[in-house]
Amino acid sequence: MFKSIQQRLLLRHPLLWNTKIVPKGVLLLTLSLCFFILGFALNGISFEESHRNFFDFDATLVLLAIVISLLVLILWLVHYFKNNVLKSFYPTSKYHVFKEWGLIFVLCFGLTTPIFWYNLGKETRYRSYFSREELEKRCATLRAGSFFLDGSYSYHEIDNNAVVEAAAADTVIVDSVETNSEVRNYFMYRGKKYKNTSLLNKNVNSYTIFDKKSDSLAIEKLKFWLVSQQKDSLKQLFTDYLKIAKEHQLESNINAEKWLTLINDYPLFEKSHTIGPQMTNDEYFPEMYNNQTVVRDTIDRYIARDKTGTEQEFYKYYVPEKQLNFNYGRMADAYIDPDITIETLIIPVYFALGLSLLILSFRVTSGRSWLIGLIAVIILNIILGICSAIITSSFTYGIGYCIAFIIVSVLFFNTVGQNRTKGYSGVVLNLFLWLLPGLIPLLYELINSYLSMQYSADYAVNFHNSKAYLFVQWMEDHVFEINWANIFLIGMAMLLIGKKIRLWRGIAEA
Numbered sequence: 001m002f003k004s005i006q007q008r009l010l011l012r013h014p015l016l017w018n019t020k021i022v023p024k025g026v027l028l029l030t031l032s033l034c035f036f037i038l039g040f041a042l043n044g045i046s047f048e049e050s051h052r053n054f055f056d057f058d059a060t061l062v063l064l065a066i067v068i069s070l071l072v073l074i075l076w077l078v079h080y081f082k083n084n085v086l087k088s089f090y091p092t093s094k095y096h097v098f099k100e101w102g103l104i105f106v107l108c109f110g111l112t113t114p115i116f117w118y119n120l121g122k123e124t125r126y127r128s129y130f131s132r133e134e135l136e137k138r139c140a141t142l143r144a145g146s147f148f149l150d151g152s153y154s155y156h157e158i159d160n161n162a163v164v165e166a167a168a169a170d171t172v173i174v175d176s177v178e179t180n181s182e183v184r185n186y187f188m189y190r191g192k193k194y195k196n197t198s199l200l201n202k203n204v205n206s207y208t209i210f211d212k213k214s215d216s217l218a219i220e221k222l223k224f225w226l227v228s229q230q231k232d233s234l235k236q237l238f239t240d241y242l243k244i245a246k247e248h249q250l251e252s253n254i255n256a257e258k259w260l261t262l263i264n265d266y267p268l269f270e271k272s273h274t275i276g277p278q279m280t281n282d283e284y285f286p287e288m289y290n291n292q293t294v295v296r297d298t299i300d301r302y303i304a305r306d307k308t309g310t311e312q313e314f315y316k317y318y319v320p321e322k323q324l325n326f327n328y329g330r331m332a333d334a335y336i337d338p339d340i341t342i343e344t345l346i347i348p349v350y351f352a353l354g355l356s357l358l359i360l361s362f363r364v365t366s367g368r369s370w371l372i373g374l375i376a377v378i379i380l381n382i383i384l385g386i387c388s389a390i391i392t393s394s395f396t397y398g399i400g401y402c403i404a405f406i407i408v409s410v411l412f413f414n415t416v417g418q419n420r421t422k423g424y425s426g427v428v429l430n431l432f433l434w435l436l437p438g439l440i441p442l443l444y445e446l447i448n449s450y451l452s453m454q455y456s457a458d459y460a461v462n463f464h465n466s467k468a469y470l471f472v473q474w475m476e477d478h479v480f481e482i483n484w485a486n487i488f489l490i491g492m493a494m495l496l497i498g499k500k501i502r503l504w505r506g507i508a509e510a
Helices: 002-012 014-019 021-041 057-080 096-112 114-127 132-146 212-227 231-247 256-263 286-290 321-336 346-364 367-391 396-417 425-457 467-477 479-505
Strands: 157-159 186-189 192-195 301-305 311-315
Touching: 002 014, 002 021, 014 021, 014 096, 021 057, 021 096, 021 114, 057 096, 057 114, 096 114, 096 346, 096 479, 114 321, 132 212, 132 231, 132 321, 212 231, 231 256, 346 367, 346 425, 346 479, 367 396, 367 425, 396 425, 396 479, 425 467, 425 479, 467 479
Parallel strands: none
Antiparallel strands: 186 192, 301 311
């Protein structure tokens, strides 16, 4: 089938035939689909895990994707470089070079995206377990349950005259005693004084699916349930929590009634029992108790040896919070903060852009000019790096880069405009193509650095309202849009430059 398609393309569309776009396109689509399926199939969630396994399939798949992409690239280049219309002076249209570069870019993009599709398959698998609404409901239950487990406490710190509030709720009353940088050992809630180690002062394990305001309101609701002794609400929360744990076949050694009894040290909640987030305490080290200032909890924890004979500290009461928090956190991240977005797609796009320009430059010039150009780029970067280190200015590299780009642009267009002999203009053309993608990002950095210096100099005059500061903030908020604009402008530039390259190919060598 491919042979007959290629034969038709040879007669009607020789450019498509020469780039092998049909067979290589089908191969790359198949490769992308395979990596998506692998990402989906190999990343099922094991709810018994409580931390990331660094010896998983990800590193192996990255290496495999690189090897396969390199093999496909080498095989394609071998066939692609057999026939060169430009070097054979075959009649071509004025947009031939741009079309050829566009096809090269598409193929290079396919070669750089297997990992993108693998990660997309992985996150699709994470999102397949629950709908967002169901996941948010479950995460809310797990977040509330974590409030009653062994974990961190809030700090009520006063810095000069500024009071740090415990939560953003109208019903919260915070003590307003003014001292100099003091951390109190108590806090006020609803007119009563509680120790910082009271259960009412606990934090929660949050998820990316919630914001800070939602966490604060959830904590306030739990505090209210405790001080108003809404035992039915607390018991229902613990029942729902343990129901989720049981659904995933995770162990706990308490039920809802026992949990409520253990934590309900009304009214001060200072002697509530410690409930562990898993069976063992990860923060235990035998030598830690050699320090006389460390007091060991002998009521709710005990020392024993595990199945391997290693000494561990065990919780007397525990629920599987570590496993639940880790795995539900992965599912929440897949919805709210995924690794694969339109922003992260720009990484393989830039790789494809750089690779396509390298291939096109070799295609339109020669191996000798290409190699000399590569050496010239390396030397240029070394010189700019040395100058930046000597001058110690954030502007040195960017300004030097822009000057070099202007020089090679003038040399190349001057050669084409005056129809001179080529000479070393092939090297100049290579430098022009290779420096083009970095021009706008470096201009962005130069403008950003200059404006940052401007508003920093006006620090004493409310720089937050200065035009320089506002423009820098706008640039930082739209950095991805600027990068996509750079890709678009490079495409438009190649549309114009392609016609000049075609004219340059017709100039005599010497």
